Each structure stands twice: as structure tokens, then as C-alpha cells.
Amino acid sequence: MCPEPDPRPAPGRGLVLVVEDEPAIADVLRLNLRAAGYGVEVVGDGAAALDATRDLRPTALVLDIGLPTVDGIEVCRRLRARGDWTPVLFVTARDDEVHRILGIELGADDYITKPFSPRELVARLGGVLRRTRGDANTAEVLRSGGLTVDVTTHEVHADGRQIALTATEFDLFAHLMRRPGVVFTREQLLSDVWGYAATAGGRTVDVHVAQVRAKLGEASPIRTVRSVGYAAERAPRHDAGGAESGS
Missing domain, CATH: 1.10.10.10 (Winged helix-like DNA-binding domain superfamily/Winged helix DNA-binding domain)
Structure with missing residues (x-):
């Protein structure tokens, strides 16, 4: 069953789906993203992330790699395979995974390595969304x-x-x-x-x-x-x- 979206999403910022199986990290991300004006939904495994992305249509995903059932890399691969190009910011515990994260066929937008500053993650996410939305006033x-x-x-x-x-x-x-x-x-x-x-x-x-x-x-x-x-x-x-x- 897909979770209900955050009841307090901020107008204009959109809903961020955080996919993280460590509750302490998920709580920190939830608090910082909400403080930055985003609506936030948290799920703890890859299978739930695929369902939530389909049902909630989030503005972006903050996606941990080390997930149970289906890891983050496979989640992103399946999303892209079904034509879903929701922006993805990967969270990884290993710097040597960067090439896999940003692999040619995968389609990730950015990554951040643990341990990270929550402020930096929010800034990185903002950069991804600015690139996604572009400038509608410039033809x-x-x-x-x-x-x-x-x-x-x-x-x-x-x-x-x-x-x-x-x-x-x-x-x-x-x-x-x-x-x-x-x-x-x-x-x-x-x-x-x-x-x-x-x-x-x-x-x-x-x-x-x-x-x-x-x-x-x-x-x-x-x-x-x-x-x-x-x-x-x-x-x-x-x-x-x-x-x-x-x-």
C-alpha cells in the first residue's frame, strides 16, 4: 500500500521522495527538506520507492544506494526503463560507486557521499531542480x-x-x-x-x-x-x- 503524501507540502516547491532505510538519517533529511519548503515523503526500501514514485509523482527523489529488497541503483534503472525521468539525487556511502551511480545507461542527476551536510544536500537538490525546470521566460x-x-x-x-x-x-x-x-x-x-x-x-x-x-x-x-x-x-x-x- 502506497503511503499518503506529506500533508504539508509547500506551494511551488513540490514533493520530495526520500528513500532511506536508516531512520535517523531519514528524520534529518525530512526536517531539513521541510525547513527548505519542500513536502516530504519517506520510504525505507526500493520496492516501496518504485510504488511511491508511480503513485505520488514526486518532484524529485533523494535515493540511498544501500536499500533492502531493491537497491537504489536498480530503482533508478527501473524508473528510467519505464520512461520515468524524475530527477534523482543519489546518496552513497562509498566514493568508488560514483561511476556506477552516474553510469551512461542509468540517468542520475547528481550524488552526495556520506557523511554529508544536510544543508549541502538541500543545496544540491535545489540545483538539480533548477536544471530540470529551466527558465520558462527565455525562448x-x-x-x-x-x-x-x-x-x-x-x-x-x-x-x-x-x-x-x-x-x-x-x-x-x-x-x-x-x-x-x-x-x-x-x-x-x-x-x-x-x-x-x-x-x-x-x-x-x-x-x-x-x-x-x-x-x-x-x-x-x-x-x-x-x-x-x-x-x-x-x-x-x-x-x-x-x-x-x-x-
Whole structure:
């Protein structure tokens, strides 16, 4: 039976599903997320998380990896397989799991490693949701060869086929496409796209770039600049309000 949603969700923030089997950690997350204005629902295992995501349609998931019955990685895999792209912030106790968490076929948006600051987790979640929602007041289309990146709708098309990117993948790709030829260091991308700096940040950028490249295939314009970072090769055209720019 699916739990009832939090009776006090805050307008405009949405409902966060916390999937955590350690009660003490779950309580801390519940208190801090509620203080930040989110509605919160907590479940303690992967099977319940899959049911709750389907029935409650949360704004985002804070998803622990080490769960009973179905682990967090498998929960995310099943969600993506059924076409559910609810943003996921993973919580992991092991830094060496990062590559698995952000694996190309998995579609996670961000992660945080235990022990963590609850304030940092709330900030990370806010960054994920900003990337998901985008700026509805800015109509912008980026084009490069057979690629079309619609910043308003968060849609990417390559040679007529739609490419499904997570919110973080999309934000990273659009950031590179807006400034073709500019080489960004990993630290710059972490600051500009994720909105924070961290020791494991460079690896996070590398894995997300690999995700985008794998999904775009031969249409990918992203090139690696050895020992520096990444750049988009071809210059896009910018459309504002649906009309092409003449520059």
C-alpha cells in the first residue's frame, strides 16, 4: 500500500521522495527538506520507492544506494526503463560507486557521499531542480549541424531523432553549445552547471560528458582538450522567441 503524501507540502516547491532505510538519517533529511519548503515523503526500501514514485509523482527523489529488497541503483534503472525521468539525487556511502551511480545507461542527476551536510544536500537538490525546470521566460534554440537544442522545452534532436537527456546532461550540453569553441575546465563546468565545487567534481564532469556523447553518438560536437577540459566544436545559431538570429 502506497503511503499518503506529506500533508504539508509547500506551494511551488513540490514533493520530495526520500528513500532511506536508516531512520535517523531519514528524520534529518525530512526536517531539513521541510525547513527548505519542500513536502516530504519517506520510504525505507526500493520496492516501496518504485510504488511511491508511480503513485505520488514526486518532484524529485533523494535515493540511498544501500536499500533492502531493491537497491537504489536498480530503482533508478527501473524508473528510467519505464520512461520515468524524475530527477534523482543519489546518496552513497562509498566514493568508488560514483561511476556506477552516474553510469551512461542509468540517468542520475547528481550524488552526495556520506557523511554529508544536510544543508549541502538541500543545496544540491535545489540545483538539480533548477536544471530540470529551466527558465520558462527565455525562448532559445541552439543549432549545430543536425543538432537542435531547445532550451525552453529541454529537448534535443539529432538528425530528426529526439535524444533523452537528464536535466544535468541537458544543462551541461547547452552550456557548451552556447559558447562554441570556448574550452571550459572541469572546475568551470562544475561551478557553472552544478553550482558548487567538490573534490570529486572533475570525475563527475567526465562521466556526464561521456553520457551525453554516448547518447548523441556521431552527432556529438563535444571535444576533449587534453589536460584542460571540454568544448563544443561547431558554432550554433541562437533563436530568440522562435526567430533565427541574423548574426
